Amino acid sequence: MFNIRSYSKVAVAVVAALTSPYSFANPVDTNTADDEMEVIVVTSDFRQSSIEKMPSSITVIDQQQIEDEGAQHFEDLLNSVANFNWSGGSSRPKYFQIRGVGEQEEYQGAPNSSVGYIIDDIDMSGLGMISSMYDLQQVEVLRGPQGTRYGANALAGLIYLKSNDPTDVFEHGAEISMGDDDLQTFSGFSSGPLTDSGKLLYRVSLQQHQQNGYRNNLYLDRDDTNARDEFTARAKLRWYATDDLSIDLTMLHANFDNGYDAWTLDNNGFDTLTDDPGVDKQRTTGSSLKFTYSGAQTFELVSLTSYASTDHHHGYDGDWANSDYWAGLDCGGEACVYDYTWDKEGDRKTLSQEFRLSSTDAGRWFNGSTDWLFGLYGMRLEEDNDTTEYYNGWIDGLQAQYEAKNLAIFGQLDSDLGHGYALSFGLRAERRDSDYRDSAGDAFDPSETMWGGHIALSKALAENHESYIRVARGYKAGGFNMSLPVELSDKKEFDAETLYNYELGIKSNWLDGDVATNFSVFYMDRRDQQVSASQQNPEEPQKFILYTENAGSSHNYGAELDANWYATDNLHFYASLGWLETAYGDYQYQDKYGGTVDLSGRELAHSPNFTYSVGGTYRSDSGWFANLTTSGKSEFYYSDSNDSRSDPYTIFNARVGYETDVWSAYLWGRNLFDEKYGVRGFYFGNEPDQDWADKQYIRYGDPRQLGVTVNVKFM
Numbered sequence: 001m002f003n004i005r006s007y008s009k010v011a012v013a014v015v016a017a018l019t020s021p022y023s024f025a026n027p028v029d030t031n032t033a034d035d036e037m038e039v040i041v042v043t044s045d046f047r048q049s050s051i052e053k054m055p056s057s058i059t060v061i062d063q064q065q066i067e068d069e070g071a072q073h074f075e076d077l078l079n080s081v082a083n084f085n086w087s088g089g090s091s092r093p094k095y096f097q098i099r100g101v102g103e104q105e106e107y108q109g110a111p112n113s114s115v116g117y118i119i120d121d122i123d124m125s126g127l128g129m130i131s132s133m134y135d136l137q138q139v140e141v142l143r144g145p146q147g148t149r150y151g152a153n154a155l156a157g158l159i160y161l162k163s164n165d166p167t168d169v170f171e172h173g174a175e176i177s178m179g180d181d182d183l184q185t186f187s188g189f190s191s192g193p194l195t196d197s198g199k200l201l202y203r204v205s206l207q208q209h210q211q212n213g214y215r216n217n218l219y220l221d222r223d224d225t226n227a228r229d230e231f232t233a234r235a236k237l238r239w240y241a242t243d244d245l246s247i248d249l250t251m252l253h254a255n256f257d258n259g260y261d262a263w264t265l266d267n268n269g270f271d272t273l274t275d276d277p278g279v280d281k282q283r284t285t286g287s288s289l290k291f292t293y294s295g296a297q298t299f300e301l302v303s304l305t306s307y308a309s310t311d312h313h314h315g316y317d318g319d320w321a322n323s324d325y326w327a328g329l330d331c332g333g334e335a336c337v338y339d340y341t342w343d344k345e346g347d348r349k350t351l352s353q354e355f356r357l358s359s360t361d362a363g364r365w366f367n368g369s370t371d372w373l374f375g376l377y378g379m380r381l382e383e384d385n386d387t388t389e390y391y392n393g394w395i396d397g398l399q400a401q402y403e404a405k406n407l408a409i410f411g412q413l414d415s416d417l418g419h420g421y422a423l424s425f426g427l428r429a430e431r432r433d434s435d436y437r438d439s440a441g442d443a444f445d446p447s448e449t450m451w452g453g454h455i456a457l458s459k460a461l462a463e464n465h466e467s468y469i470r471v472a473r474g475y476k477a478g479g480f481n482m483s484l485p486v487e488l489s490d491k492k493e494f495d496a497e498t499l500y501n502y503e504l505g506i507k508s509n510w511l512d513g514d515v516a517t518n519f520s521v522f523y524m525d526r527r528d529q530q531v532s533a534s535q536q537n538p539e540e541p542q543k544f545i546l547y548t549e550n551a552g553s554s555h556n557y558g559a560e561l562d563a564n565w566y567a568t569d570n571l572h573f574y575a576s577l578g579w580l581e582t583a584y585g586d587y588q589y590q591d592k593y594g595g596t597v598d599l600s601g602r603e604l605a606h607s608p609n610f611t612y613s614v615g616g617t618y619r620s621d622s623g624w625f626a627n628l629t630t631s632g633k634s635e636f637y638y639s640d641s642n643d644s645r646s647d648p649y650t651i652f653n654a655r656v657g658y659e660t661d662v663w664s665a666y667l668w669g670r671n672l673f674d675e676k677y678g679v680r681g682f683y684f685g686n687e688p689d690q691d692w693a694d695k696q697y698i699r700y701g702d703p704r705q706l707g708v709t710v711n712v713k714f715m
Contacts, residue, residue, distance in 0.1 A: 038062075044118070044140050044160035046149060046358065046373055046412060052507045055424055055456035055468035057143040057520040057560050059084075059576065063164070066133050068617045068627045070655050070668050070709060072177070072185060072209060073230075074131035074139065074161070079631030079651070080613045081141050082560040082578030085606045088679030088699050090314065091213070091228065091258035091280035092129035098143050099524060100556045100582040100607035101156035101499070104532065104639070104680075108546055110402045110436060111348070111383060112479055116146065116154035119161045120234070120250045121288040122306045123350055123379075125153045130254035130284055132232035134175070135189045135205035137162045143560065144501040144522065145474020147452020148426030151377070151408055155476040155499055163250075166201035166238045167191045171715055179668075179707020182224075183211040187711075199240040207232045214703055215261050217272045219322045225261035225277035230254075244295030252286045252308075262699045263320050265687060269676065269700040273325055276341050278316035285309050298363030302356040308349070315343035320686065329689035336688050337392055344387045352379040370415040377408040377430075398483065400438035407431045420460035427453035432477050444480040448496055451475065464509040474499040476530065481547040494550050500525040516564045524556040533589050534641050544684075553585035554604065571618050578611040589641075599640065608636040608648075619659070625666070627655040638681030644696040649677035657709075666709045674704040 040051045040060045051060055059081050071077050075093050078086055086093040087104040095103045096115045103114060106126060113125035124130065133139075139161055146154035170192035177185040189205035213226030237249040260278035264271065286308035293301040318340035319326070326336040358373040359365070365372055381404045388397045410428035417423055433447045454472040461467050478496040481488075505520035531551040534544050558580035565573045582604040588596050603609075613631035618624075632650035637643065652673055657666030680699040685692030 040138075042140055042142075043138070043162045044142065044149070044158060046356070047371070047414075051518070052466055052509075053458075055422075055458045055470050055505070056454075056472075057503060057505060057518070057522065059141045059143075059560075059562055061139040063137055065574070065615075066136055066139070068655070069615070069629060069653065070177075070627075070666065071133045073133060074128070074159075076133065076670070077139060079611070079633070080576060080615070080629075082562065082576040082611055082613075083143065083558060083580050084141060084578070084611065085608060085633070085636070086679070087606055088262075088701065090129060091226070091260050091262075092131070092256065094127060094129040096128070096159065097606045098141070098157035099522070099558065100580055100604045101524070101526070102606070104606060107342075107344070108385075108387065108398075108482065109548065110404070110434065110479055111381065112477060113153050114155045114476055116150050116158040116160075118150075118158065119252060119286075120163055120236075121290065121304060122250070122252060122286040122308050123153070123352060124284070124286075124308065124310075127282060127284065127310055127312065127348070128159065129280075129282055130230075130232065130256055131161065132207050132209070132230070132254070134187045134207040134232070135164050135173075135203075135234070137164045143520075144470075144503060144524070145452060145454075145472045145499050147472060147474045148410055148412055148428050148454050151410075151428055151430050151452065152406065152432065152450060152475055152477050155474040155497065163205070163234055163236070164189075164191070164203060165248075166203040166236050168193055168198050168201060169715065171713065173711060173713040175709060175711035177707055177709040179211075179705055181211045181214055181705055183209075183705065183707055185209045194237075201238045203234075203236040205232075205234045213259060213261075214705075215270055215272050217261060217274060217277065219273045219275055219325070220277070225259050225272065225274070227259045229257040231256075242295075244293060246292045248288075248290040248292075250288045250290075252284065254282070254284045256280075256282045260314070260316055263316075263697060265320050265697075267696075267698050269698070270703070273321045274317035274319075275322035276317045278341075279313055280315075281311075281313040283311045294360070296360075296363075298360055300358050300360055302354075302358070304352075304354040304356070306350075306352050310348045311346070312348070313343075313345045315341065318342050318686075326688070331688050338688050339390070339392050341390045342387075343389075344385060346383060346385045348381070348383040350379065350381045352377070354378075365413075366415070369417070370413055372411070372413055374411045375409070377406070377410065379406040380404070381406075398438055398440055400436065400482070402434070402436045404432060404434040422458040424454070424456040424458070426455075427451070430475075434477075434479075436480060436482070438482055440483055442480075442482040444482075444493070446478060446480065446493065448478060450477065450496055452498075461506070464513075465506060466508075467506045468504070470501075470503040470505075472501045472503070474501065479530075479548060481549075484547060485545065488545065488547060491547050491549050494530060494548050495528045497530045497550070498527045500527075514566045518562045519559070521559045522557060526554045526556070528552070529554045529585075529587075531587065531640050534639075535591065549589075551584060551587035551599075554583060554587075555585070556580065556582045556604070556607070570620060571616070573614075573616045575614045576612065580607055580609055580611075582607045602643075603637055605637045605640045608633040608646075610634040623659050625655075625657045625659050625664075629653045638678070638698075639683065642683035642694075644681050644683040646678040646681060646698075649675050651675050651677065662714050663710070663712045667706075668709060669704065669706045671702060671704045676703070677701050 085097045087095040117128040142158040172190045174188040187207040191203035194200040209230040212224045215226035217225040233253045235251045239247045258280045260280040288306040291303040326338045329336045354377045356375040408430040412426035415423045436444045452473045456470040458468040476497045503522040529551045561577045615629035617627045655668040678698040
């Protein structure tokens with residue numbers, strides 16, 4: 001059943017567009033549709049090079065694939081990326097792992113991401129849940145350390161979301177989606193010139209997404225305790241101030257007001273019993289301002305300023321049930337009493353400034369063979385957190401303030417060595433000063449200087465085959481642990497982590513350009529690896545002791561393959577395959593009873609050995625459309641603190657419809673065979689009637705969903 005409710009002016013505008021006279025047109029001409037092999041530009045690169053010329057492993061998901069698969073959120077595309085995973089401890093993915101490296105959660109401590117996350121040059125690392133795919137140009141995933149370009153927040157790699165830019169002609173569009181789980185999504189965009197001269201351009205896009213969240217709370221008799229209520233707005237202005245100066249202003253506002261009621265005691269996954277369902281909210285307002293000056297003969301100057309202000313709120317019902325449920329169970333001859341909730345509210349502000357000076361064709365060094373680039377970067381991050389725990393009438397809280405200042409200098413040289421060889425060398429030095437204070441009396445002010453970079457040698461083996469070998473060094477700042485008991489006082493601080501990535505790859509075009517493949521093999525050497533550990537307090541089972549420590553070394557190795565095949569003018573296939581092997585070096589930790597657990601040689605958490613996806617899109621000359629994708633993962637450990645594992649899974653998605661030059665209509669289904677798959681797992685005691693015996697609990701991904709989408713686009 002579809003529930004039609006009262007909606008904002010955004011929804012009204014979308015409906016009006018869909019019912020306009022432009023809604024009747026001829027079938028889409030597949031000869032002019034963007035189904036041919038195109039040059040894909042990596043926009044997160046300093047020089048925005050084509051993916052074939054980038055000497056590193058990169059996946060780019062372009063607008064055509066996003067639209068063909070009907071992706072509404074980044075979560076819908078995650079399985080399309082080889083050697084990529086996420087931790088499902090939130091309503092939307094925001095903790096990611098690339099090649100086995102990345103955070104799984106952040107319940108306490110200072111922000112310190114291993115995977116960078118940037119939306120239109122606005123740094124949202126650790127806050128990536130606000131990831132609407134509407135009106136997006138492309139998604140880029142850069143694997144391996146990005147020390148030269150992005151520094152400390154990109155030890156494992158980078159996720160970069162690039163929305164569509166303003167256009168010099170008017171274009172407008174609107175879209176409505178409805179489906180089961182009371183899904184209702186309203187979207188619209190408008191773009192074009194603001195002046196007759198065409199020197200000032202704009203683009204605006206809006207999306208409102210709502211659904212119930214696939215959970216039925218049997219105790220409260222509600223089906224919306226895990227609901228998604230997500231609003232995203234983007235606005236862009238491009239001003240060609242002079243022939244030599246362009247100014248780009250991007251503004252982002254997102255308000256995700258989601259519920260969080262995802263865990264069950266019996267692992268049924270979808271029928272919950274909580275009496276105080278959790279929340280998972282994020283409200284972000286951000287902007288980036290870019291000046292590009294190209295008036296000098298030998299260089300181009302870029303100034304990039306970004307700012308983001310985020311209020312985030314995550315809370316959950318930690319006993320996963322209600323007082324009536326527990327009172328009906330026996331705890332040592334008495335009725336059980338168990339009522340626990342956890343709540344964290346945070347306020348984060350980031351301000352960054354970057355200056356880049358890069359060579360033009362006339363400014364190249366060494367007889368015109370070498371492009372050069374130098375830059376300065378500064379960032380200030382402030383975050384205040386207020387954490388509260390409630391347990392059987394007892395209340396405990398912690399208020400914390402954190403500030404970090406980063407200052408970096410970087411440079412890169414790209415040389416044409418002749419005979420098909422090219423050399424790229426980059427280096428970055430970064431200073432970080434931080435300060436932390438909390439209401440429990442903990443105080444830290446660590447400072448450190450770090451460095452990273454890369455050296456890559458490329459060789460054109462033939463006209464359609466580019467090979468490369470790359471060595472990169474990434475880094476991640478050290479930090480501190482707060483609120484530790486006396487027996488863990490030696491773990492108050494931990495050191496910076498470094499990662500050396502050795503990579504060999506080849507990028508090829510086959511069959512007169514109809515087939516493109518990108519293949520890479522890699523070996524990663526992690527030194528002073530930072531590991532998130534946890535211990536359940538045996539005296540207070542509802543509480544956990546969380547801390548980060550260095551685990552010596554570990555190594556990861558594997559391979560990635562991305563492939564595209566334009567079989568005919570109407571038929572396009574694409575695929576990805578990832579193989580990953582990970583292992584701890586020498587690492588032991590103590591469990592809650594004081595015993596030693598040895599993880600030496602064990603695989604890292606959230607690091608499946610295999611990830612894979614295959615998709616195909618067919619467009620007929622008469623306007624009919626079909627897309628089918630399948631993707632999956634092998635099993636993986638849920639945590640570094642225990643040996644619980646997921647099951648392997650494969651899911652199928654499909655979309656069929658009819659397209660014209662102006663309007664399109666689609667029927668779609670996600671997870672068609674209703675696969676039940678785990679995205680996060682815990683192993684601990686959470687049932688007092690079982691004497692707090694350890695048990696595996698699993699949070700499951702979205703079940704099957706069916707729906708319909710209608711859109712219009714017109715000039």
